[in-house]
Amino acid sequence: MEGALLCAANHAPLTPITFLDRAALVYPDRPAIVASSSGLTRTWRETRDRCLRLTAALAALGVHRHHVVAVFAQNIPAMCELHFGIPMAGAVICTLNSRLDAAMASVLLRHSEAKLIFVDCALLDVAHDAIRRISQSGATPPVLVLISELLDDPSDAKLPSGRVDYEYEHLVGNAGSSPEFAVRWPADENEPIALNYTSGTTSRPKGVIYSHRGAYLNSLAAVLLNDMASTPVYLWTVPMFHCNGWCMAWGVAAQGGTNVCVRRVTAATIFDAVARHGVTHMGGAPTVLSMIVNATAEEQRPVARRVTVMTGGAPPPPKVLHRMEEQGFLVIHSYGLTETYGPATVCTWRPEWDALPAEERARIKSRQGVHHHGLEVDVKDPATMRSVPRDGKTMGEVMLRGNTVMSGYYKDGAATAEALAGGWFRSGDLAVRHEDGYVKVLDRSKDIIISGGENISTIEVEAALFSHPAVEEAAVVGRPDDYWGETPCAFVKLRPGAAAAAKAGVVEEELMAYCRARLPRYMAPRTVVVVEEGLPKTATGKVQKFELRARAKAMGTVPAAAAAKSKRSKL
Incomplete structure (x- = not known):
């Protein structure tokens, strides 16, 4: 339109690393990170300074734009910091499944061509074995940085053996790592911010590329899906390696919240964290819900305020949803894939459903619902690409498109073209659509x-x-x-x-x-x-x-x- 001008005054690349600056400005003295077992607490001001020092250290180690930096860790405080520090250096964060064995870890490290790997002390033996395998293959192994976080059980602690190139706290505290380091902001919001490998339950894992733009938008969508107000207290029961914690690794910062980190997710640690830290939100697969509803009397503690729980994966059984409500947990059912940055649809609640019997409410909640603000969802016949009738009976394939669908599969153009054929991402999940537009997934096509x-x-x-x-x-x-x-x-x-x-x-x-x-x-x-x-x-x-x-x-x-x-x- 005549008179419109696109310039630096009205356009900047979207990126979730901007959330850190705002959190440090608006909530400088509020706790950003809490280690539930050790009692360690860091404010948003301290977290920003540490992330900037980390970024400066990465630059000094020769990390350049679009280099992949791997992280092999459980849900520890350093994981929160690395989600900002690595992208702030212009690099791509690649969080590896903390349950990988050395053989698969070495495959993914070679495929990603990671320049560095940050390794949790609890996983050091596996990392050493993976690096040995890489060296034996003739490839150059990544530089290893040890994260010496406290373990939940001090008896698990042991002195590191084998190769360690650098230590995390030394890098962050090095006098040469300045908190005034100039962040390497993305020149284009479509540049990569993260590389996430699929779970590999059905085939060889694929490297899914996330962009700064997609991560920014999905982080905000995740905040809305979780019904988060300002300063939430988020308990990390979702693995941060999984879709960057469903993008909540960035989303919590957007709201100036508190990250409560636990290594082991059990019924006892969940109830203890809720009681001690005033947890308002958490998430996890149905297995986490099962832990809660099957907790023993010794494991349970009173839930003083409602805790919102987002769950994904298989639909939670109505009985489990009902029992969660009785214990003080509000369950939000979502659906998504690694290729959609985590949750993509949610069973958005309608006030008129409150009057329904408990079993009927639970049945409605078990549906996957409707798309969030970052994308569009449909159920289509994969052959004709026509939408199926909204009759709750006709099956089709769940397909998604929009700003929070992956950029593609790393080094696999053929798989990318196949997954995005026809302008939609093909999930492989079979579903029906009800008259009210809500989707219900019936099964994986397999x-x-x-x-x-x-x-x-x-x-x-x-x-x-x-x-x-x-x-x-x-x-x-x-x-x-x-x-x-x-x-x-x-x-x-x-x-x-x-x-x-x-x-x-x-x-x-x-x-x-x-x-x-x-x-x-x-x-x-x-x-x-x-x-x-x-x-x-x-x-x-x-x-x-x-x-x-x-x-x-x-x-x-x-x-x-x-x-x-x-x-x-x-x-």
Whole structure:
């Protein structure tokens, strides 16, 4: 339009590292970081100074724009600082799964070409093994910086052995690392800020590229999704390596909040942190919710104020949602992927739903909901790219587009083109859309069971199992069947009391009968396996269904005329 002028006065690249300056200005003396176990507390003013010194140290070590700097750590204070210090040096932060073994860590470090790696003292042995593997391959290993944070259990402490090039606190406290260092702001907001590797539960992990713009917008969207007012107290039960903590590593700073860091996420640490620090918000996979509702009387402490919990992954069972409410936790159900910077949709609550019975409220809450402010979501036929009817029945693939969809897969142009074909990101998740526009995910396309031509949603079968009072964990996969092709096979972990009282073969038959009474008969499991030691999970709490599928396949086919067989096993 005539008279419009785009210039420095009205345009600057969006980046979440600006949140740090504002937090230090507006909330200088408020606690920014608290280490729950050690009692360490740092203000926003102190945090900004430390991040600037860290940035100066990285520059002095030869880190340039767009260099990848890896972090291999649990949810410790340094993780919060590195989310600002590394991008402020113009570099790209790559947070590695803290549960990786040395073989996979070495693969990701080689793929990312990380120049440095910051290593948590608790993970030093794994890092040393990974670096040894890189050296043996003939590649140049990254410079290793040791983070000597206190451990939750002092008996775990040990002197570092092996190669350590630098120590974190020495870099931050070095006289040559000035808090007046000039931040390397992005010249273009589409420059990379983070490299996140997918969980690898279905295939080899891919490196997902986040931009400064996407991270900025998703951080603000995450604040809104979590219903965060100013100065929240956020308990880190989401791994910060996972989508940069669903972008809350930056979002908490935007609101001048307090990061409460814990190494081990247990029911006891959650209740203790809520009581001691006045936690207002937290997040996590359904396994975190399960910890809370199954906490013993000794682990529980009174929840003085409501705690908002954002959960993602598999839909939380209605019974779990109801019990969370009774204990003082408000659960917000979201859905997203690494490729969408974490949560992309949310089950936004409507006031008229408050009058509904508790079970109906929980059922509505278990839906994935609608998109947040940073993108658009649709459910489409992947062949025709037409939107499915809003009838709650017709299945299609969840597709997303907008400012908080990844820039692409690092070094994999073919996979990027395939994922973004047609102008939408194809999630691989199957869903329906209800009349009110809310999306309900039924399954991963890989997990859907096709039995005698009927599509069976494993999520719906799992929800039925979860409603049984004896069931603590449940996952359903397909098992080969001589007649139907495949039929549902349920793996369950029983609650401690129920497990002690259960008789082999009886509880399995009871669970199958229970499902038959609540589901169409073809959806009910024909095999139930009681897993005494819990289901296999990723570090982010997602059940590794590929392991369960392999287990079900190894059982052989279900004989056409045979009654369902019960099994007991240890995984």
